[in-house]
Amino acid sequence: xxxxxxxxxxxxxxxxxxxxxxxxxxxxxxxxxxxxxxxxxxxxxxxxxxxxxxxxxxxxxxxxxxxxxxxxxxxxxxxxxxxxxxxxxxxxxxxxxxxxxxxxxxxxxxxxxxxxxxxxxxxxxxxxxxxxxxxxxxxxxxxxxxxxxxxxxxxxxxxxxxxxxxxxxxxxxxxxxxxxxxxxxxxxxxxxxxxxxxxxxxxxxxxxxxxxxxxxxxxxxxxxxxxxxxxxxxxxxxxxxxxxxxxxxxxxxxxxxxxxxxxxxxxxxxxxxxxxxxxxxxxxxxxxxxxxxxxxxxxxxxxxxxxxxxxxxxxxxxxxxxxxxxxxxxxxxxxxxxxxxxxxxxxxxxxxxxxxxxxxxxxxxxxxxxxxxxxxxxxxxxxxxxxxxxxxxxxxxxxxxxxxxxxxxxxxxxxxxxxxxxxxxxxxxxxxxxxxxxxxxxxxxxxxxxxxxxxxxxxxxxxxxxxxxxxxxxxxxxxxxxxxxxxxxxxxxxxxxxxxxxxxxxxxxxxxxxxxxxxxxxxxxxxxxxxxxxxxxxxxxxxxxxxxxxxxxxxxxx
Amino acid sequence: xxxxxxxxxxxxxxxxxxxxxxxxxxxxxxxxxxxxxxxxxxxxxxxxxxxxxxxxxxxxxxxxxxxxxxxxxxxxxxxxxxxxxxxxxxxxxxxxxxxxxxxxxxxxxxxxxxxxxxxxxxxxxxxxxxxxxxxxxxxxxxxxxxxxxxxxxxxxxxxxxxxx
Numbered sequence: 001x002x003x004x005x006x007x008x009x010x011x012x013x014x015x016x017x018x019x020x021x022x023x024x025x026x027x028x029x030x031x032x033x034x035x036x037x038x039x040x041x042x043x044x045x046x047x048x049x050x051x052x053x054x055x056x057x058x059x060x061x062x063x064x065x066x067x068x069x070x071x072x073x074x075x076x077x078x079x080x081x082x083x084x085x086x087x088x089x090x091x092x093x094x095x096x097x098x099x100x101x102x103x104x105x106x107x108x109x110x111x112x113x114x115x116x117x118x119x120x121x122x123x124x125x126x127x128x129x130x131x132x133x134x135x136x137x138x139x140x141x142x143x144x145x146x147x148x149x150x151x152x153x154x155x156x157x158x159x160x161x162x163x164x165x166x167x168x169x170x171x172x173x174x175x176x177x178x179x180x181x182x183x184x185x186x187x188x189x190x191x192x193x194x195x196x197x198x199x200x201x202x203x204x205x206x207x208x209x210x211x212x213x214x215x216x217x218x219x220x221x222x223x224x225x226x227x228x229x230x231x232x233x234x235x236x237x238x239x240x241x242x243x244x245x246x247x248x249x250x251x252x253x254x255x256x257x258x259x260x261x262x263x264x265x266x267x268x269x270x271x272x273x274x275x276x277x278x279x280x281x282x283x284x285x286x287x288x289x290x291x292x293x294x295x296x297x298x299x300x301x302x303x304x305x306x307x308x309x310x311x312x313x314x315x316x317x318x319x320x321x322x323x324x325x326x327x328x329x330x331x332x333x334x335x336x337x338x339x340x341x342x343x344x345x346x347x348x349x350x351x352x353x354x355x356x357x358x359x360x361x362x363x364x365x366x367x368x369x370x371x372x373x374x375x376x377x378x379x380x381x382x383x384x385x386x387x388x389x390x391x392x393x394x395x396x397x398x399x400x401x402x403x404x405x406x407x408x409x410x411x412x413x414x415x416x417x418x419x420x421x422x423x424x425x426x427x428x429x430x431x432x433x434x435x436x437x438x439x440x441x442x443x444x445x446x447x448x449x450x451x452x453x454x455x456x457x458x459x460x461x462x463x464x465x466x467x468x469x470x471x472x473x474x475x476x477x478x479x480x481x482x483x484x485x486x487x488x489x490x491x492x493x494x495x496x497x498x499x500x501x502x503x504x505x506x507x508x509x510x511x512x513x514x515x516x517x518x519x520x521x522x523x524x525x526x527x528x529x530x531x532x533x534x535x536x537x538x539x540x541x542x543x544x545x546x547x548x549x550x551x552x553x554x555x556x557x558x
Numbered sequence: 559x560x561x562x563x564x565x566x567x568x569x570x571x572x573x574x575x576x577x578x579x580x581x582x583x584x585x586x587x588x589x590x591x592x593x594x595x596x597x598x599x600x601x602x603x604x605x606x607x608x609x610x611x612x613x614x615x616x617x618x619x620x621x622x623x624x625x626x627x628x629x630x631x632x633x634x635x636x637x638x639x640x641x642x643x644x645x646x647x648x649x650x651x652x653x654x655x656x657x658x659x660x661x662x663x664x665x666x667x668x669x670x671x672x673x674x675x676x677x678x679x680x681x682x683x684x685x686x687x688x689x690x691x692x693x694x695x696x697x698x699x700x701x702x703x704x705x706x707x708x709x710x711x712x713x714x715x716x717x718x719x720x721x722x
Contacts, residue, residue, distance in 0.1 A: 123587045180633060304624045
């Protein structure tokens with residue numbers, strides 16, 4: 001069967017079960033968009049900016065566990081995808097980003113809208129391909145999806161020259177993929193697992209430290225079994241929230257810079273840290289010299305290069321979280337650690353996340369608490385900044401893939417397009433987008449496709465008229481010199497939403513918070529935007545200042 | 559600070575365009591050092607071998623090993639420094655050689671088993687192979703005659719015995 005390269009691409013994507021492609025059309029990708037015209041098996045979702053495409057594909061992948069697909073043209077289309085590709089790479093999200101490229105005979109000539117996309121994306125993707133001939137398409141797509149979703153997942157870039165899209169070639173989709181140089185290790189080494197079990201049995205003050213890898217490996221059920229079976233207290237990172245229910249007595253909540261005092265004190269006192277699918281990020285560990293100084297460390301990770309990168313590890317276990325925890329569950333029993341559990345409970349009760357009601361102002365933490373009251377089962381997509389930390393602290397996540405955020409790269413503007421992808425991937429779920437006034441406006445244009453698609457997104461802006469997290473650092477560490485963070489010139493987001501064609505509400509008083517959230521529940525024929533005007537100079541606490549040890553956590557300003 | 563060690567990695571990679579850039583990018587992006595790098599096709603034309611000399615403390619060397627392995631196009635990484643191995647390098651040296659110095663230079667060349675690859679009225683070009691110590695010694699002595707130009711290939715290396 002002879003097909004054009006573009007048609008081969010679409011047929012290949014169908015073979016991979018692709019439901020949606022998030023795209024912005026342009027010259028060097030026109031044959032692909034043409035092949036998608038009238039296509040019913042794969043729905044093309046036109047976004048308004050290529051950054052929206054890569055974030056939407058990413059949000060779809062995070063919410064469903066499937067590979068998200070973004071599509072853009074060459075040059076500026078491709079470079080606009082870059083932030084979203086880097087975002088997915090840092091959080092190990094399976095994605096395939098497809099870019100058109102100029103005709104092969106123009107490559108290297110500085111042709112119109114030419115850019116070395118493979119070069120630009122090399123350090124921010126798991127792998128990449130340049131297709132110069134139509135007959136390569138099917139094999140490349142099969143390899144790209146295999147690489148994106150296996151091992152440590154990540155984005156793969158496919159750059160296709162325009163003549164390779166147009167020319168016809170025989171199409172045959174490979175039944176299986178075998179890459180001799182790529183064989184991810186799934187099962188942990190039994191002798192390493194035995195060593196881990198021995199350390200777990202001996203420990204008097206053990207703690208679990210689980211990260212996004214547990215969610216990516218779909219290992220939340222196994223993690224729960226392990227935690228309940230052993231009774232070992234657990235902290236789940238920003239990337240893993242929901243992997244273990246935060247409402248459970250053994251849950252110490254999030255660790256790190258804005259994590260719970262309990263989790264941070266536990267690290268400081270623990271004699272064993274069992275890290276699973278977490279990477280000892282600097283935002284978690286604080287000063288490495290003071291991190292878990294008394295603890296032996298077990299590190300389970302699918303990526304061998306992650307182990308020992310930041311913190312020396314006593315027992316490394318390279319393998320998939322699901323496989324390794326399943327093995328551990330066969331070998332561990334109830335831990336005899338009552339005094340330690342009592343200590344954890346004492347910290348939990350003594351130092352919960354808390355805030356002070358200031359005057360008659362709408363406190364941002366209160367808004368999050370109320371969002372939690374109204375939307376407990378929703379998928380929450382947060383942006384980056386203070387609102388993200390408050391959402392992580394005050395919304396109690398109980399299920400994996402319930403909380404989506406750009407944890408590694410910290411990409412402002414991520415959440416609205418990601419929420420679109422999440423809602424398309426999970427049409428039966430309510431999707432709540434918690435956004436900041438700074439981050440919302442960075443990708444506000446994606447309100448257009450959300451309205452066109454009639455997606456019932458709940459977009460809640462925690463509006464403090466500042467680039468709040470930076471302002472907080474300026475307040476604490478730069479003598480209140482508020483350089484380039486004053487956003488009092490924000491537009492009226494409620495009116496702006498209406499101008500786009502969405503429902504827009506503005507909430508300025510505490511008593512209006514609950515009624516507005518209730519009202520938003522009833523709007524299901526399109527997005528609703530609520531602009532919550534909150535206390536302007538509220539800070540996120542607790543806080544471990546950059547470079548300090550976890551034990552030096554600041555609980556609040558007195 | 560842990561002591562720095564020099565390591566030689568033999569890296570078998572898919573013989574495709576862009577692979578060298580991926581390996582080089584790994585080093586530049588993470589601040590690792592490349593002391594020398596040699597790339598060429600093996601007896602299997604679909605595979606290239608890179609011989610990569612680098613240095614760093616044990617933790618950095620481990621990271622380099624793991625990150626090389628993580629690249630999709632990398633088939634196999636061997637740290638040759640952990641076993642007994644042979645290493646060789648080739649250098650071309652162009653010397654200023656007046657007719658009256660030539661005999662003396664050729665004597666020195668003989669000591670290092672150098673080959674003369676080009677002679678001109680006032681210059682002489684030598685080819686020398688060997689390990690790093692031998693080449694450095696040769697260069698030191700020959701420099702007394704005035705080196706006009708020098709090019710080194712960087713090392714290639716292999717484990718001794720039947721292991722591959």
